[in-house]
Amino acid sequence: MDPLLARYRELRRRLPAGVDLLAVSKGRPAAMIRALHGEGQRTFGESRLQEAVAKQAELSDLPDLDWQFIGRLQANKVRPVLRAFAAVQSVDGLDLARRISRIAAEEGLQPVLHAQVKLRPDPAKGGFAPDVLRQHWDELRQLPAVRWQGLMAIPPLGLAGADLEAFFREAVSLADALGLEGRSLGMSGDWPLAVAAGSTLVRLGSTLFGPPSIDGARFAER
Numbered sequence: 001m002d003p004l005l006a007r008y009r010e011l012r013r014r015l016p017a018g019v020d021l022l023a024v025s026k027g028r029p030a031a032m033i034r035a036l037h038g039e040g041q042r043t044f045g046e047s048r049l050q051e052a053v054a055k056q057a058e059l060s061d062l063p064d065l066d067w068q069f070i071g072r073l074q075a076n077k078v079r080p081v082l083r084a085f086a087a088v089q090s091v092d093g094l095d096l097a098r099r100i101s102r103i104a105a106e107e108g109l110q111p112v113l114h115a116q117v118k119l120r121p122d123p124a125k126g127g128f129a130p131d132v133l134r135q136h137w138d139e140l141r142q143l144p145a146v147r148w149q150g151l152m153a154i155p156p157l158g159l160a161g162a163d164l165e166a167f168f169r170e171a172v173s174l175a176d177a178l179g180l181e182g183r184s185l186g187m188s189g190d191w192p193l194a195v196a197a198g199s200t201l202v203r204l205g206s207t208l209f210g211p212p213s214i215d216g217a218r219f220a221e222r
């Protein structure tokens with residue numbers, strides 16, 4: 001059997017009921033997305049707008065793909081990203097959230113959002129500080145043109161063992177405190193731990209697809 005399909009079936013078998021799989025297809029060709037669509041996968045994560053739009057054009061005969069934006073979202077890319085993606089997992093600050101709601105209203109859209117939280121200092125990543133998210137949650141949840149689905153968190157590189165478990169547990173309790181059902185936690189290297197801690201959505205790239213084959217620099221933002 002095709003190794004991609006074998007890996008997909010094995011991951012599906014291992015994921016408990018109630019935990020969804022977001023297939024992180026950034027850096028992978030449209031043909032791989034098509035192959036997984038044939039297995040029933042619908043949710044795909046991309047972090048570069050141009051790369052995603054090119055694949056969407058190639059896959060336009062598949063009407064039911066669920067494209068989720070997982071990359072850092074610059075303010076000037078909000079409108080085209082909302083046109084291309086039904087969901088954004090990487091809403092990392094107040095101004096961005098407000099802007100998404102305003103532009104979604106103008107476009108007649110209602111994107112599904114995850115708030116990205118930064119639970120540890122990490123110069124490489126954005127995200128709401130938990131206190132900021134708690135303080136402003138009443139405003140955020142009432143933004144008119146969005147639907148909040150959950151929290152997304154990415155552990156800093158090198159976090160492991162008990163520290164990593166604590167990280168995931170903190171993310172889950174913050175989601176609980178805010179009344180959010182969705183916990184987008186866990187990537188290729190740590191998803192079993194994230195699932196044990198209460199993740200409802202794992203974002204898997206390399207363990208599913210193997211190493212990326214599309215050079216992201218081709219799609220560098222200009």
Ligand SMILES: *Cc1c(COP(=O)(O)O)cnc(C)c1O
Nearest residue numbers: 024070187188189203204205206
């Ligand atoms: C690339 C990426 C992933 C997938 O990472 P793997 O380690 O390859 O599974 C998950 N989440 C986000 C936000 C990413 O950018």
